[in-house]
Amino acid sequence: MCSVQDGEEISPVRREKIVEERTCMKCEKKAVLVTRVNDAFCRECFMVYVTHKFRAAIGKSKLIRDGERVLVGVSGGQASSCLLHLIQEGLSGRAHKKLRFQPGLVFIDEGVTVGMSAEERLTTCTQVLEIMEKTGFPCYLKALEQAMELDRENASNSPQYSAVETKESDTALGTSGKSVENMAKFHKYDEAEEKLKVLLNSLKSVTAKEDLIKSLRQNILIDLACKKGYSKVMLGHCSTRLAVHLLTDIAQGRGAHVAMDTAFADTRCSDITIVRPIRDFSSKEVTMYNILNNVPTVFIPTITTKAPDSASIEHLTEKFVTGLQADYPSTTSNIMRTGEKLHTEKKKDTESQCAVCQAPLDTDVPPSSxxxxxxxxxxxxxxxxxxxxxxxxxxxxxxxxxxxxxxxxxxxxxxxxxxxLCYACRLLIKELDxxxxxxxxxxxxxxxxxxxxxxxxxxxxxxxxxxxxx
Structure with a gap:
């Protein structure tokens, strides 16, 4: 029989944890952070630990060759900013062993999805672009509505040139100092913007909108990489984010694609490989790295910002995973280890791939399925x-x-x-009139x-x- 009386608190009051002064597990100096239950680090050892983990992930895969051009996705958030700083440090002269690839940076403006005005979108793009230009790498700026007008057939035949050789039609912004002036001409895709708004408004659920936005974003990255001569696309997905994606994919019917969506290398596209070099970083490690190095970030709202937990499947899953991670620090690592045991067979021909997400079709099933x-x-x-x-x-x-x-x-x-279409994308299409x-x-x-x-x-x-x- 329940003993809770009217007016009493059902959930118990959480006690404050008393943390004693810890010493670094490597050098016995005073620790400044604790990544896990027993992993206390000083600042110097933490930097060595994070840098080694990043460099080891790239070295073990042996996918990125010397002199290879790699397109790095920058969203302005914590994870992508951490990835950009690690790349910048790895290519600097003070690095013990310099990275060998040639990075290019791209930012995709998704302000149209949340109804931002042209002035607000321009302000956001300016803030992110200032961060990217300080690195000295080639920079590109794309709008999400450009995904409505992509020309895949001409992608492989397009001329290849550096981003410094700016072409306004491609919205490529170089490092010559004229980028801010060119940004005034950036948001001119009125017809494509209207098409994207109509498409998003046709979808009833926020889950379907999030899924579509993710597919359109990936299509833009692949298209830009093909046209500009990049063979790899590098994304800043940490283990916490990938653990959320793994459970979300299973809930949405993408269980057959989990291995591709969370692995270090996503080879669903024959010409371009998507790599995730900080997939072993937890969100806490990413945040602490940014704080200790004063890495600048830009907050950009999404369609689930300030939304209730039940707004979408991914938003609810994120609340569930982060809640478990707070009390059980091994949650995300256990989810990731389970996902690493899964495998998806890559299809050789494009007709055996989903037209929306490019994942292998999982609809060739027996009649009793x-x-x-x-x-x-x-x-x-x-x-x-x-x-x-x-x-x-x-x-x-x-x-x-x-x-x-x-x-x-x-x-x-x-x-x-x-x-x-694959099974999950068929569910998305169901909502379209x-x-x-x-x-x-x-x-x-x-x-x-x-x-x-x-x-x-x-x-x-x-x-x-x-x-x-x-």
Missing amino acids: ALSAVQFSETVSRCSSVTLSICNSDKECCGRGDGSCQSKDPTLTREDVISA DVNKLPKHILDDISKRQRRIKMKTEIEDFLLDTEDHV
């Missing part, structure tokens, strides 16, 4: 309604309107789009796949089975 049951239920629920294909061609239509339109550019149907609101490069990719499938069907009787003729 849960996905087949969901698809059957959807078919039964729609059996009473008849959906006609709408011709979207400027030329004269064949006039049938039953899906057999022979016009050059027919509008993609929902079934065409869903067939090219019109799938043709998706970005141009995604629709072009799906249209190309549909034409190839149609062509293969027409000539399949003339194809030889290589396995039977070996």
Whole structure:
């Protein structure tokens, strides 16, 4: 029987922890921080510890070669600022063993997602750009709405040049001191901005919006890296953030993609590899590193800023993980160790990858699977309604309107789009009233796949089975 009376506090009062003066576990000097329960460090030993962990992560992978160009994503937050400072220190003359790669920096402005005005977005971009330009590395500035107008087909054929050779059409900002003047011309993507707003407003849940924004951000990074000649994209994801992503992916139906989303190297794209060199850093270690080195950061609001914990799956998962981490310091490390045991097979052809997130398709399942049951239920629920294909061609239509339109550019149907998506991205598309609101490069990719499938069907009787003729 419950003994709590009316007006009494249900949760017990938390006692303040009494922390005695600790000594460094390495050199016996006075400790200035404790990363875990028994890991106390002085300032000098902590810097050596963090630097070694960062350098070891890059060295063990053997993925980044000497002289290789690496695009570093900078968001202005704690983790990306920590990564930028570590790279800057590793390339400086005082480093014991200098890093060998050539970094370029990029910032993606996502102010459109939270309704920031042009002046507010310009102020934010200026603050981040000032931090990036102090490093002396090539700098790029992108807006999230540019993802609506990407041209994937011309990415590999684009001319390659340094960011110092500024081109306004690419919004590449060099270090010549004229960047602030060029930023006044940056936010001029009115049509693309309106398309992105319509797309985000079509999604009902914040979870779907977060998932879409993450995919669009990744598409911009991959596209910029291809056009500018970068073979790697380096992101500042720490272990706490990746642990949240791991549990969020499982909750959203991306369990098959967990290994790619949390591993050191994400090789889902054939030309570009995404690396996460500070994935072994906890959020506490990142924050303490920034404090001890006076690393500047910029706070930029997101769609879940000041939102309740239940606003989205990722926001709720973050609250859960950080709450456990406060009382059980091994929470994130245990989650990460579990995720490292998972593996995802990479698909060789692009048609076996999701058109939105580029992850391998996980929809090739037997008839008795849960996905087949969901698809059957959807078919039964729609059996009473008849959906006609709408011709979207400027030329004269064949006039049938039953899906057999022979016009050059027919509008993609929902079934065409869903067939090219993974399970989790299919859940995202469910909330869209019109799938043709998706970005141009995604629709072009799906249209190309549909034409190839149609062509293969027409000539399949003339194809030889290589396995039977070996």
